[in-house]
Each structure stands twice: as C-alpha cells, then as structure tokens.
Amino acid sequence: MKILIVYYSMYGHVFQMARAVEKGVQSVANAEALLRRVEEFPENMAHIRESEHARPVWEDQEKIPVCSLDDLRTADGILFGTPTRYGNMAAQMKRLIDSTAQLWLEGTLEGKPAGIFVSTATTHGGQETTALTFMAPLLHLGMLIVGVPYSTPGMLHTEGRGGTPYGASTLAGSQNQLQPAPEDLEIATAQGRLVAFIASKLKTD
Numbered sequence: 423m424k425i426l427i428v429y430y431s432m433y434g435h436v437f438q439m440a441r442a443v444e445k446g447v448q449s450v451a452n453a454e455a456l457l458r459r460v461e462e463f464p465e466n467m468a469h470i471r472e473s474e475h476a477r478p479v480w481e482d483q484e485k486i487p488v489c490s491l492d493d494l495r496t497a498d499g500i501l502f503g504t505p506t507r508y509g510n511m512a513a514q515m516k517r518l519i520d521s522t523a524q525l526w527l528e529g530t531l532e533g534k535p536a537g538i539f540v541s542t543a544t545t546h547g548g549q550e551t552t553a554l555t556f557m558a559p560l561l562h563l564g565m566l567i568v569g570v571p572y573s574t575p576g577m578l579h580t581e582g583r584g585g586t587p588y589g590a591s592t593l594a595g596s597q598n599q600l601q602p603a604p605e606d607l608e609i610a611t612a613q614g615r616l617v618a619f620i621a622s623k624l625k626t627d
Contacts, residue, residue, distance in 0.1 A: 423452050423625055424496060425618045428489040429503030430460045430514045432470065433598040434479040435541040436503045439590060442607040443501050443539060446614025453618040456497065458489035460518045475598055489518060495530050499621030500565070501537040501614060502556065505594070506548035510555050519559050532564030535620045537613050538589035543596050545582050553588035568620055574612045576605035585609045 425447045431437035440457060447455035462470070462480075470476040487493075494500065504511040511519070525531055538560075540552045557567050569587050572578060577585050583603040584591035590610035592602040602610075 423498045423618070423622055424454050424456055425614070425621060426456045426458060426489070426493055426497035426500045427503070427614070428458045428460060428493070428500065428518070429539075430512050431479065431483070431503070431505065431541075432466075432476050433594060434482070435592055435594045435598070435600075435602060436505055436539070437479060437483060438602050438607065439539050439541065439592055439610045440501075440503045442602075442610035443503070443537075443590070443614035446611035446616075447501075447618045449611075449615050450618035450622060453622065455614075455618075456493065457486055458493050459483055459486045460514045461488045463514060491521065491525060494522065494525060497534065498625055499535045499537075499617045500531075501539065501617055502560075503539045504541075504552065504556070506540055506542040506552040509548040509551035511552060522563060526563055529564060533624065534565050535568045535617050535624065536560050536565040537568045537617045539610055539613060540589060540591045541584075541594050541602075542591065543594050543598075545593065549584060549591040550586050550588055553586060553591070557588075566620075566624075568613070568617045570609055570613050570616075574609055576609050579605070589613065
C-alpha cells in the first residue's frame, strides 16, 4: 500500500512537517511512504541560491523526486503539504493540482483518502483557510478528506502554535525564524498515521 506525501517548502517548515507525516505513515503495517516534492519555479532559483535560509533547505530536498501524475495515480492515499499564500496554497502546488485534468477524467483519485498540512507566517495567516480552500479541488477529484480529530493529543490548546481540525499546521514566523513546535510535528505524525490507516481499510485488492 502506497501513501504519497507531496509537498512544497522553500524555507523548510513544510518539509519538516512532511517528515513528521512520513513517520506516521510508516507506523502503519504494510504502508509504504513515498515522499515527493513539487517542482520549483525556475525564476525562483536565483533567490534560493542566494538566500542563506532557502539555499540549505533546497540542498536538503534537491534529491527528493519531483511528484509526477503517476505518483498520484498509483497512490492509495495522499497527503499534501503547502505553505500559505494569501490564505491559499502556494502557486507551485497549484500548478501540480491544475495538471490533474486527466486523472479527473479517469476518476483515478476517486475514493482515495487525502490529508492537508500547512505552514503560515502568523497565527491567523491562513492555517484554516489554506486547508479549507485546498479541499475544493480534492473534492472535485473525488477524494475523501481526512482531517485531525480533537481526540488527537495536542489539539486542544490556546497557545500560539499550529493544529487545526482541517489538517496539521505550524507557524514559521514573519521572518521564517520559528521552527515547528514538537506538538505540531506530533499532530502531523498522527495525521499521516490516520490517512494510512484509513487507506488500509479502504484498500480491497
């Protein structure tokens, strides 16, 4: 059983969340976690190479394969990770989603569980809206949305950190100076585990 984790991360916060999700997927029997990144825009590469913050993150991710339509097609469940851009997914991720017309025509993703995890600069910078707006194309593709139940440890809190019922989340800070809180990573791990568990129950072949 293949569980795809596809993400975009320039400064590493979503990448850390993706690794936590991967850990959760791997905790489920017979689940194979496939980590894939979405392709960066060529016009961003000069900035990345010159940035003391973005460059090492890019170097850590460079050898991770870029997600293909076949990766989406053959997955039994998928978790999507993205930073927030004005309350919505990053354009790099949107490009991947917009390339799935053939999968939509085929009905390839129908009935497959999907989770969303996000990063925002600020507490109210789109942690919930990004997950919610991301759900719309996934529903068009026929996927089954898997959120994070409040029974998950770390979800009931009033701290300035992540964790929403719509998907795991974390705070990067206005200057990307923060790191994901341990609780945020634990919630991401729990979401990865839940998507893989549901996929195993749905798999019939």
